[in-house]
Amino acid sequence: MLVLSRRVGESIVIGDDVTVTILEVRSDGIRIGVDAPRSIAVHRAELLVELEASNKDAASPPEDAVSSLAQELRRRTS
Amino acid sequence: MMTTLLDPAEAMTVLAADTELPVIDLVHPMLGFPDDLHFALVDLDGTGQLCSFTSLDHDGLRFLVTPPATFFPDYAPEIDDATIAELDITSTSDVVVLLVVNPGESLLSSTANLKAPVVLNTTNRRACQVIVDDVELSTNTPLVA
Numbered sequence: 001m002l003v004l005s006r007r008v009g010e011s012i013v014i015g016d017d018v019t020v021t022i023l024e025v026r027s028d029g030i031r032i033g034v035d036a037p038r039s040i041a042v043h044r045a046e047l048l049v050e051l052e053a054s055n056k057d058a059a060s061p062p063e064d065a066v067s068s069l070a071q072e073l074r075r076r077t078s
Numbered sequence: 079m080m081t082t083l084l085d086p087a088e089a090m091t092v093l094a095a096d097t098e099l100p101v102i103d104l105v106h107p108m109l110g111f112p113d114d115l116h117f118a119l120v121d122l123d124g125t126g127q128l129c130s131f132t133s134l135d136h137d138g139l140r141f142l143v144t145p146p147a148t149f150f151p152d153y154a155p156e157i158d159d160a161t162i163a164e165l166d167i168t169s170t171s172d173v174v175v176l177l178v179v180n181p182g183e184s185l186l187s188s189t190a191n192l193k194a195p196v197v198l199n200t201t202n203r204r205a206c207q208v209i210v211d212d213v214e215l216s217t218n219t220p221l222v223a
Contacts, residue, residue, distance in 0.1 A: 038160045043209060051194050051209065052110035054217040058180040058191065059111070060140055065181040066130075069142070070123040072185040 101134060102198060105164045106206045109194065114139055117205075119176075119198075131176065131196065143176040144190060149221045150177070155195055155210040164206065165199040174198045178207075180218065189218040 004012060011021040017037050024031040034042045102117045116134040127148045133139035146153040155175065157167070167173060175197055177190040193215040198205035 038158070039163075041160070041209070047209070048109065050217060051191075051207075054180075054191055054194070055108050055110045055141070055178065055207075058141060058178050060138055061142055061181045065183070066122065066128075066142060068183075069179075069181045069185060069188060070128050073123050073125075073127050073148075076185075 100203060102131075102203045102205050104206055105204050108141070108196075108207050111139065119143075128179070129176070131178075141196075142179040142181055143196060144179050144221075146175055146177055146195075149190065150192065150219075153177075153192060155192075155208070155212070155215075157197060157208065158211070161197060161206065161208050165197065165204045166202055167199050168201075172199050172201045174200055179221070185222055186220075188221045190221055191217045192219050193217045 006012065006022045008022050008025055011019050013019050018040060019035040021033040021035070022030060023033050036042055100118060102119060104115045104117065107113070107115055111133075114133040114135045118132050118134055120130040120132055122128045122130050122142075127144055129143050129145075131141040131143045153175075157173070161167075175195050177192060177195050180189045180191075182188045192210070193212075194207050194209050194217065196205055197208045
């Protein structure tokens with residue numbers, strides 16, 4: 001990992017298209033601005049961790065859970 | 079763009095229109111499953127309310143999905159420009175939104191991921207899981223209140 005020190009207002013440029021700027025330092029954390037083209041997704045790391053975990057948890061559910069859910073749905077709409 | 083939702087039965091008809099197995103191509107893999115890019119959509123309950131999003135790249139991998147209309151009729155996620163470009167979406171009526179379902183022991187304990195729906199363009203069968211920029215949305219919303 002590349003480690004740099006920045007002061008408020010200073011920036012880091014990544015590749016050709018991404019600029020990260022330190023906007024404000026507060027007691028509860030720092031505010032970071034990211035300037036990047038729309039084609040590059042920017043997300044909080046923990047959100048991606050959560051989404052991956054959610055997918056893995058939902059992947060390939062047991063057959064009996066699937067059929068009972070399908071059954072309940074059929075009952076609901078009938 | 080705000081999505082207006084294609085009727086699931088209609089979507090199934092569109093997807094099954096080819097004589098070949100309708101393959102859905104993910105432009106980005108599902109988070110956590112980088113090697114699965116080709117999926118088929120299979121109606122499980124005959125009404126299109128519960129479908130299997132089945133991987134064609136690995137046996138046994140599938141996700142249970144539901145179109146929002148059944149349990150979340152007001153759900154209309156904002157689809158960002160990057161997704162519109164990547165899926166080559168030209169009309170909202172071509173878009174099908176599918177929510178990944180985590181079935182519990184019953185309907186009451188089953189949840190859906192509203193934070194990251196699967197967005198599918200039925201005209202070219204390109205899809206991806208999109209992270210919706212709305213702090214109110216969660217990955218495990220109960221299907222029924």
